[in-house]
Amino acid sequence: MAKTSVFSRARNLARFLSISPVTFWYVWKIKRSDLFDRNFYRGINPQMNALYRAFPERHYVLFGEAAGLQPCGSFSPKAYLRHNTDLNGLRRPFLHYLRYGRNELRITLDLPEGISSRGISPPALRPDDRTPAPYAIVVHIYYHEMWSEIAETLRAVALPFDLFVTLTWKGDETTTLVEEIKTAFPDARAIPMPNHGRDVFPFVHLVNSGLLTPYRAVCKLHTKKSPHRQDGDIWRRHLIDGILPREGLAEKLQAFIDDPKAAFWVADGQHYDSTEWWGINKASTAALLHRLEIRIDTDQLDFPAGSMYWIKPLMLRLIGGFQIGEADFEPEFTQLDGTLGHAYERAMGYLAKAAGQCVRETGELTPGRPAPRPRRAGYTSAFYLPQFHRTPENDAWWGQGYTEWMAAARARPVFPGHAQPVLPADLGFYDLRLTEVMGEQTELAKSAGIDAFCVYHYWFDGRRILEAPLDRLMDRPEIEFPFYLCWANESWRRNWDGLSGEILLNQSYAEGFEQALAEDTARYMRDPRYQRPDGSRPRFVIYRPEDMPAPAENVARLRDAWRALGVGEVELGAVRFHVEGEHPVEDDLFDFWIEMPPHGLVGMEDYLYGGREGNLLDFSVKGFRGLIYDYEKVIDNSLSPDYVAGLPANTIAGVMPSWDNTARRGAEAHIAYGAHPGAFHRWLGGLSEYRLEGSYRNELFVNAWNEWAEKATLEPSRQYGRAWLEVLGEWT
Known part of the structure; x- marks a missing residue:
């Protein structure tokens, strides 16, 4: 009875809509499938009237399928019938696919004739010795016949730019076109590529090679015919002319570069900001973004559509981070x-959002508007770990030949997209007994505006460990290395957290330790490279002041000892640790405090996995017994007025590029999920706007320079290159 009633209502509704019950049922079947892409279909049929634009499924059933139009990007009615001859000219191929074909994994699309990836591989690319122009234009050519149109556009560009042209390989035809390109633009790099990944893979290949690293902005174009659209040529010219206007290009581009919130510049109307444009790409976009530990909300979507845009260096670094x-x-x-290319296109908007940026259209760029001047740090320090060389203790505790590199290299991913192991790039697996490495580190640090390394000083009642790098530096006065010391006064433990586990080297405080410590450190303080940030006093930091037996008395005796040794007054600071020690310290005992993320910035409500909420991630972490917390929440906590109000007034604002000690603790690791250069950029921007002014002497502290086994490192890595340094350099 109920079933008859349903059919009756459906028949009546079909009559009301003036369509047959069979047509109505087919439309209903299509809508239930979630495979019909409304925006795709509207795009290939821009001449549909308003009624059919509102109900495109009806247009497809009545007219589109018979005309061979595609209901979505992954299904061609003509190709389906051509490759599945048993269907013998079936009138409703999409209906057959919905009911049977998709479960039978039938072929739905054609392989393009005459174009093959065989016989050519992506070439290895290296930067050349030429001085780069300020800008680069990258063009991918699939339709060779369109080169003349592209060339005409490029000749009208009144900007200094380097040209990179990737071409789909078509044998002798490609060879001839390369010659034409070099004749028109002698300095261009023309790069034949396999027909693979459309315009996206060739662009990513250039990004991965480092060729696009030197530029202030890069313009991406391609020969977009869009044969599935009736207005393909009009759309292409709109995309190109919108970002390469014949008049006012230089002014628009400068406005884009000056806009701190702008990540992409697209033609008007090409910033798509509706979930209607997901198509069938949600899962693949999420999987791609997991490579950067970026979570997506499928109820939100905005991205630069059409795959033609100007793009800034930070976005290029994140694209490289996809690996x-x-x-x-x-x-x-x-x-x-x-395809992955379609997921990549949609992922671009999430990259911008993760960095606190957005997509700008041409009409939103206002030339002549003064660029905002960010507040920059007055002095920037980074914690420095001297663990990268062999010691007898490490040989005994961890095995022959152990260094920090062994821990870093053996890390393994514990969840989908987990970027482990994290490995070095420019400096390689260095040995700090080669003092020249410290000079190379200084050059990198200077490029990012870092003024000093705060070097951990491991001193246990006169016993030193990891002392070789600094001691050898004392014998090499010609090597630049600005530094000061942080006494790492906690016991060494087998589980690396400083709080529990077997004690390997105990930190005791024998009577008179203050005098002995002052004597041990005085020789470093007399070195010209030892830093005096306030212009007069050498600086010294104590990592865990609460662990000392009588902090106030110990600090007083330590200061007296330095004076007696002729060092004079010392600017003495301490780390704001997340666990209160046995002997609390008054805020005014030290000249300054150092905020050291993640200490004090992670609450139970910030855990994504392992906290009170269980698992808030969209994947399981089998066998994992550690904690995963949200790096974005750490940023928000750092900028919270309530949190800042609880800090001592003389606190140096701190930041961390990342945190993940999987290399040390494996399945029991603590991981900051979502730490990438884009999020780091957002954090530094927030500190610049809200906290640097109140930071002690307008200083900034970074945790850390080279904690590779904790993934807290600014040094160039294989995943992100120099991105961490480049981002930091914008604010220092």
Whole structure:
């Protein structure tokens, strides 16, 4: 009875809509499938009237399928019938696919004729010795016949730019076109590529090679015919002319560069900000963004559509961080949706948002508007770990030949997209007994505005460990290395957290330790490279002041000892640790305090996995017994007025690029999920706006320079290159 009633209502509704019950049922079946892409179909049929634009499924059932139009990017009715001959000219191929074909994994698209990836591989690319122009334009050419149109556009660009042209390999035709390109633009780099990954993989290949690193901004173009759209040529010219206008380009581009919130510049109307544009790309976009530990909300979507835009260096670094290559892209079957390239396009908006930035359209750029001047740190320090060399103690405790590199290299991922191991790039697996390395580190640090390394000083009642790097530096006065010391006064323990586990080297405080410590450190303070940030006093930091037996008395005796040794007054600071020690310290005991993220910035409500809420991630972490917390929440906590109000007035604002001690603790690690250079950029921007002015002497502290086994490092890495340093340099 109920079933008859349903059919009766459906028949009546079909009559009301003036369509047959069969047509009505087919439309209903399509809508239930979630495979029909409304925006895709509207895009390829821009001439539909208002009624059909509102109900495109009806247009497809009545007219589109018979005309061979595609209901989505991953299904072609003509190709489906051509490759599945048993269907013998079926009138409703999409209906057959919905009911049977998708479960039978039938072929739905054509492989383009005459174009193959075989016989050519992506070439290895290296930067050359030429001085780069301020800007670069990257063009991918699939339709060779369109080069003349692109060349005409490029000739009208009144900017200094370097040109990179990637071409889909088509044999002798490509060789001839390369010659044409070099004739028109002698300095261009023309790079034949396999027909793989459309315009996306060739661009990513350039990013991964480092060729696009030197530029202030990069323009990405391609020969977009969009044959599935009736207005393909009009759309292409709109995309190109919107970002390469014949008049006012230089002014618009400068406005884009000066806008701290702008990550991409697209033509008007090309910032798509509706979930209607997901298509069938939600899962693949989420999987891609997991590589950067970026979570997506599928109820939100905005991105630069059309894959033509100007893009800033930070976004290029994040794209490189995906670490995707040729093997990640699907074979070419003329897919119009559902590929890694389509996921990549949608991921761009999430990259911008994660960095606190957005997509700008041409009409939103206002030339002549003064660029905001960010508040920069007056002095920047970074914690420095001297663990990267062999010692007898480490050989005994961890095995012959152990250094920090062994811990870092053996880390393994514990969840999908987990970027482990994290490995060095420019400096390689260095040995700090080679003092020249410290000079190279200084050059990198200076490029990012870092003024000093705060070097951990391991001193246990006269016993030193990890002392070789600094002691050898004392014998090499010609090597630049600005530094001061932080007494790491906690016991060494087997589980690395300083709080529990077997004690390997105990930190005791024998009577008279203050005098002995002062004598041990005085020789470093007399070195010209030892830092005096206030212009007169050498600086010294104590990591855990609450662990000393009588902090006030110990500090007083330590200061007296330095005076007696002729060092004079010392600017003495301490770390604001997250666990209160046995002997609390008054705020005014020290000249300054150092905020050291993540200490004090992670609450139970910030855990994504392992806290009170269980698992808030969209994946399981099998066998994991540690904690995963939200790096974005750490940023928000750091900028919270209530949190800042609880800090001593003489606190140096701190920041960390990342935190993940999987290398040391494996399945019991603590991990800051979502730490990447984009989020680091957002944090530094917030500190600049809200906290640097109130920071002690307008200083900034970074945790850390080279804690590789805790993934707290600014040094160049294989995943992000020099991105951490470049981001820091914007605010120091």
